[in-house]
Amino acid sequence: MFKITKITSLIIVAIALFSSVEGYSQTKEKDKDKKAVVSKREAARRGLHKRDSLMRSLNRSDTSINSLLQRIEQYTTTFNQIKNNLAEGLDTADVSEQLPQVAKRLDKIAKITDSHKASTLRYLFVIRDNLDRIQDRLEESQSDLDDINTKLVQNQKDLIKFAKDTTLKTVPYDSLARRTFFTQLKTVKILWHRIDSVNRVALLKVNLLQDKASVSYTKALDEDDQIDAKISGFATKALSGETSYIWSPDRQYNDFSSAFNSTVRLNNLLLGYFIKSQPATHFIGIIFLVLVFIWIIYTRSKALKNHEDSEKLFNEANYICKRPVISSLLMVTVIVPYFYNHPPTVLLEGFFLLSMVLALILIRKEIPKDSFNFLIGLFALAFGYSISNLFIEISNVDRYLVFALSILSIALAFSLYKKYKKSPEQHLPNTGLALQVFIALQGLSLILNITGRFSLAKIAGVTAVFNLWLVVTLFLVIRIIIQGLYLQFQIKRSPNSIINWIDYNLVQKKFKKTLILIGSLLWLFFLLQNLNIDDWASDNLHDIFTQKQAVGDSSFTLGGFIVFIFVIWLSSIVSKVISYLFDISAQRVTDLSVLKRKNRTSALIIRIGVFSVGFLLAVAASGFPIDKLTIIISAFGVGIGFGLQNIVNNLVSGLIMAFEKPINIGDVIQVDGHMGTMREIGIRASKVVTGDGSEVIIPNGDFISHQVINWTLSNSNRQIDLRIITAYGVDIAKVKDLLKNLLINHDDIMTTPAPAVLVNNVSESAIEFKVLFWVADINKTGEIKSKILAEIYSTIDREQIPLPSTQKDIKLFLPDGTPVDNQFLNPGSEGTKSGSKKGFKENPPDPGQ
Known part of the structure; x- marks a missing residue:
């Protein structure tokens, strides 16, 4: 029984072991299968990532090579541009030559400034002006060099940028792209x-x-400071x-x-540098x-050719x-000397002496002999x-020369002054005053020279003679310009030339002033230059004009105020001038068409527009803030409210007349019992010329109100309306026909x-009879009316048309048996005249007779 149990247990254990081994083997096989699936999946995933990485790598390689090639192309373009700029050469030739x-x-x-002490301020100023010009030239050169240096530095930055560009060290993966890249990079x-x-x-x-x-610039500044120091110490x-x-x-x-x-x-140094430094x-x-010569020769030849009275031209x-x-x-x-800025003294004196010689030649036969002899002596002085x-240095010889020149100048001027006192009408106006000032300056020069103040003495003497x-x-020169203007007006031109419209006398008067x-x-x-105080x-x-003055919250400068006044004056x-041109065009044009009269009336709009623009420009040029104009406008409004109503009314009325144009220049108008021709429409009032020649000034407000x-x-x-009276009983049809035929056949009707x-x-x-007819020009009304009346009288007289008589028949009733005086009955007798003188009383007839 035990054995059976033992065997059964072993069998059960074996079966269990076998089952477990089989289950384990099955589990192991399952695990192996599972791991195989995972490894395949991982392998597939890794393959996918690898291929993806490869693709991305290939894509990055293509993108990189394209970028590199583009960058090389950009560098190539930049370097070629730099090469072209450098090939053109640097604009430093002038600077290299001038330095x-x-x-x-x-x-x-x-x-010169270190070894000599200049005796005149003029030369100190001239040297300083030359130094200033050198500084200006050096500043321009430095500015040009800075611009060139900036461009070159930028070129160098671009070149350094290429050398430090690390992206150009990238090596492409593709062999063909790599070969292309290295070839272009080498180039x-x-x-x-x-x-x-x-x-x-x-x-x-x-x-x-x-x-x-x-x-050079630093040295010029140092020399300029040294000259300034000498100038500051010169006065003392x-x-x-x-x-x-002396x-x-x-x-x-x-x-x-x-x-x-x-x-x-x-003088050679300064003159040579001056001639080279200012060619423009x-x-x-x-x-x-050339322009002056052409203008004078052309005007003279044309005037002499076209003018009939050459003697008058030679006199004028x-x-x-x-x-x-x-x-x-x-x-x-x-x-021309005024074209230059502080030219050397030798150049100024050359121009000045040449102008003296030319003046002496020009007036040799035009002035009295005494005055000409004085000018000859003055030229020598x-x-x-x-x-x-x-x-530029003080010398005793120079001092004696100035002393002698002062004495001769006083003697020469005093001699002419005595002759001027005897006959002042033979000399130019203000000759006496000029000689007095000349003698005073020369006397001052003489005193300063005697007392040892030679520099001031020379300044006074030079100023007296030169000025x-x-x-x-x-x-x-003024006479020559006026004469040239006169000849310009004597040249014959077409009737429509604007020169023919301008009044020479008026232009000469204004231009001469x-x-x-x-x-x-x-x-x-020139006086300030000779006194060496022009700078x-x-x-x-400059300090006075640029110094700001404050009025309340606003500030202004005197220079800005002067600019404001000048621009206003210039605009006026x-x-x-515009008004004058319109006026003379009105006087020249005989065609009084409506369009031309309206164009002349537009002169008021133009004048107001010019004045308004001038006012705005004056405000802008003076530096006055535009926003402050509101204060002025407000003050102007208060002024209008208190007492400027009439002025503003006339001003606005003038603007209304200018824009609406109910009345134009040349219109025949009648206002307030005044009838005449509109001559001028002004800003405040207008002028009407009546038939008797008087000019009536009428406020513009009256034309509107x-x-x-x-x-x-x-x-x-x-x-035109005429009244013709004939005697009772005339043939009315005949008279009407005669009068109508007369009017129809008249050219002026x-x-x-x-x-x-x-x-x-x-x-x-x-x-x-009432005779009515129209004339085309109202200015010929009186003339045509007179002609028509004269022709009507001739026609009536020729056709023997009776006119009504004003003779009266007087019936005289006398008592029976009263003798009649033959002298009374005879109209031509003395008795009749006597009776008429005494006044004969007519008795009315007795109604009972």
């Missing part, structure tokens, strides 16, 4: 090496030029006196040869000479007609002062509307 010359000029100026590198070397050389060259320009030295009294000369000023040599060197101004001066334009070349040269030599004014001569030359004003300003400028005056005026001048009759608003036609003859009234003793 050595500038350095030499600075060395010469430094040597770009070769180009880069060439351009980099050229750009570095150019950059080095520009840097060297910049260093030279900076050194001149007032205190450079030397002792009878005890200083030995340090005995070296005349040194002063002469240094003067020659400095020289060219403008030559063009001005004696300078141009007799000496046209001398007149042209004189005008140029007087005006001016020549001596010109030589003295060129010296007196300048008065003469400017006077002649303008020329005198300009000449006075030029003379004042001082300019600096002080322009508006007046009152009843106005405009006879020529639409056209210039006018109807319009056919449309046709003339008419009407019976107006029939009385016991007469028949009245």
Whole structure:
């Protein structure tokens, strides 16, 4: 039983083990199958990732090579552009050529200013002006070099950027792309090496030029400071006196040869530099000479050719007609020096002496002999002062020369002044005053020279002589311009030329005043130059004009205020010129068409428009804030409310008339009992010219508020109404036919509307006819009416048409037996006359008889 149980247990255990082993094997096989599935899945996934990575890698390689090739292409384009710019060359030729010359000029100026003490402010200012020009030139050169350097630095940055570009070190995967990439990269590198070397050389060259320009500029500033120091110390030295009294000369000023040599060197230096430094101004001066010469020669030849009275032309334009070349040269030599900014003294004096010679030639036979001899002596004095004014060092010889010139000047002027006192009418106006000022300045120069203040003495003497001569030359230039204007008006032109419309006398008067004003300003400028205070005056005026002044919350400058006034004045001048041109066109044109009259009326709109634009420009130019105009407008509104109603009313009425044009220039109007022709429509009032020649000024408001009759608003036609009275019993049809035929056949009477003859009234003793007809021009109404009345009278007399008689029959009733006086019955007897004188009383008939 035990064995059976044991065997059964073993069998059960075996079965269990077998089952477990089988289950384990099955589980293991399942696990193996599961792992196989997982490994396959993982392998597939990994293969997928690998292929994906490969594809992405391939894609990245393609994208990279395209980007690299594009970048190389960009570098190639940039380098080629740099190469082309460098191949054109640097714009430094002028700078390279000018810098050595500038350095030499600075060395010469430094040597002169260090070794000599200039005796005149004029030369100190001229040297400083030359230094200022050198500084301006160097500033321009530095600016040009900076621009070039900026471009070269940018080129270098682009070149360095290429050298540091790490993306170009990427190697493409594809062999074909790799070969293409390396080929283009090699080409770009070769180009880069060439351009980099050229750009570095150019950059080095520009840097060297910049260093030279900076050194020269610093040296010019140092020399300018040194000249400023001498100028600032000149006044103190001149007032205190450079030397002792004239009878005890200083030995340090005995070296005349040194002063002469240094003067020659400095003048040559300044003149040479000036001629080379301003070619544009020289060219403008030559063009001005050519234009003046052509204008004078052409005007003279045309006027002499077309004008009948050549003797009158020679009297009115004696300078141009007799000496046209001398007149042209004189005008140029007087005006051209003002084209330059602080030219050297030697150049100014050359122009000035030449203008004196030309003036003497021009007026040799035009002025009295005493005045001409004085000008000859004055020319000699001016020549001596010109030589003295060129010296840059004080010398005793120069001092004695100025002393002698002062004495001769006083003697010469005093001699002419005595002759002027005897016959002032033979000399130019204000000759006495000019001589008095001249003698006073020369006396001051003499005193200053004696007391050792030689520089001030020379300034006073030079100013007296040169400015007196300048008065003469400017006077002649103004005369030449006026004469040229006169000849311009004598040239024959077409009837429609605008010159024929302008009144020469009016233009001459206005233009002469303008020329005198300009000449006075030029003379004042030359006076300040001779006194060597032109820069001082300019600096002080600039400070005064630019200094801000505060009024409440607003600020302004005196210069802005002057600009405001000047622009307003200029706009008023322009508006007046426009008005004048419209007026003269109205006087020249005889066709009073409606369109032309309206165009003339538009002058008011143009004037107001010009003035308004001028006002806005003046406000803008003066720097006044535009927003502050509201304050002015508000104040203007208050003024209107208190007392400017009539003025504003007339102004607005003028604008209404200008825009609506109910009345035009040239219209025949009737307002407030005044009938006449509209001459001018102004801003505030208008002018009406009546038939008797009087000009009635009517406020513009009256044309709007009152009843106005405009006879020529639409056209210039006018109807004439005549009354013809004939005796009772005439043939009415015959009279009407005669009158109508007379009107129809008349050339001055319009056919449309046709003339008419009407019976107006029939009385016991007469028949009245009304004659109506139209004329085309209202200005010919009186003339045509007179002609028609005369022709009607001739027709009535020829056709023997009776007119009503004013004779009265008197019936006299006398008592029976009363004798009748034959003299009373005879109308021509003395008794009748006597009776008529006494007054004969007529007795009415007795109704009972």
